[in-house]
Amino acid sequence: MRIVSLAGGIGGARFLRGLRAAAPDADITVIGNTGDDITLFGLRVCPDLDTVMYTLGGGINEEQGWGRDKESHAVKEELAAYGVEPQWFGLGDRDFATHIVRTQMLDAGYPLSAVTEALCARWEPGVRLIPMSDDRTETHVVITDERGRRAVHFQEWWVRLRASLPAEQIILVGADEARPAPGVLQAIADADAVILPPSNPVVSIGTILQIKGIREALEGKTVVGVSPIVGGAPVRGMADACLTAIGVDTTAQAVLELYGSPLINGWLVAEEDAGVALDGVRVQARPLIMHDVESAAAIARAALDLAAEIARTPAGTPAAPAPEDAR
Template structure:
């Protein structure tokens, strides 16, 4: 089975690990591709930083810091301290020494003229990930946050330095109108037997992927069912500050609201199926008039078992909506 996941960040990394775990336990041949959000990327100290990609890379390689939730395990920060003394790195954005090795390699390859897709391939070849990572686009589409009464700032400054406390009125990806989906991303969607939208931030992780010109069209044209997994449980975000992002675009923090935001593919939206937590079971009937087939299952990914079960539930819903479509 060809499984393609779309998303970014820690929630996506945990979910993809669950998909990989389920695939390994099933004993069947699976190909897993992940189309990764690149709009969180930015330049620091002359280096290209890619937080969403690196969260996935390190987690799948088993070298991530599970306590902080980002970066490499068993890190030191001597270089970051030196960069701050020199005034070339902001004190609120600390990078570990091992992590900096990744950024230096990435930047060196980019300056040699390699595409972001090729850089992904080279970085991923170091470990046996069991998964292939693809950038949503090879273009730079850094997200900037529109601030009430002030100039826009880069998403990372708003997110990390200000902890999303500055009143945002919207989000914009720079030069995204001139971007195109990375070839590997389009191929992963076209060959998929199922497409899964990870429980990632719907505004700044999944949203920029869909905003790349041609990406939404590719999903609408895909023969595979598209199933999403809510990152909202009982009206609260599982991790991060997605609630602030949702509020900035006028959405409440609920699994039902995010499902409506993505919309049903039958009416020009994104999804064929939508998984919500058992605590949000009321959303199943509420979303039916919108054309969404929703199902309530346990969404908490506490360990390998629960993560693998969630992946299995997502694939089961995909199979059911595909059967229903064939019946009609």
């Protein structure tokens, strides 16, 4: 079985660990968000790709959800002692090595997809991880602060400001020119099912969907999404701040409508959100909180089951008649 998943950071990575456990024999391709990428101290940092790679590769800081386990911070402390900025982004020593290797390969001319593959050769994440694009894009957020109305890098809004100022606009710089990385469209074309994890629908999944051709490729497929909103609040993170920026309510219903049909065919919501509905989409209510790998696997299994059901009886097809009615 061939599965494609789009993924952001922590929520996506934890879901993917469940997906891998739920479908151990499947061939899983993960298309990772690179809109959050940032160059710090001359080094290219890809937070979402790394979170997926470390989480699936067994090198993640479990408690934090991002960064390396058993991490130290000597480099960051020394950079601060030199007075260089920014000091608000948390880079650990072990993590620095990843960015150093990545930057050296990028500077040598390798595309990000090849670099990611090289890094994953060490981590063996058990999935094929491809960045959404080899072309550089960056999510910028328009805010108004004491310096006036201006665009800042997504990470500055998210990490430094903790989304405390309203996002007036969220822009993926470079989206118009960016092409899907090699393998992305083919993986989608070959997929038996596409799963959208409970990642941020605006700055993670929404960003990937802005890359030319990806949304169109998905529209012909069986696509099941897992709601990142449970009972009117994000399962984790600050997705509400991103949804507000684009005028979307923080509800499982509103996010479903944001993705919309024909992109999405199936939608998993939490039990308290039963009642969510959209034409052409099969909605199922399931426990959606990921406490551990087992609960994440249960959600993934539900998503795969729903995808299989949709594949057997596509939308528009009348549901298979019950044996009694078959006569």
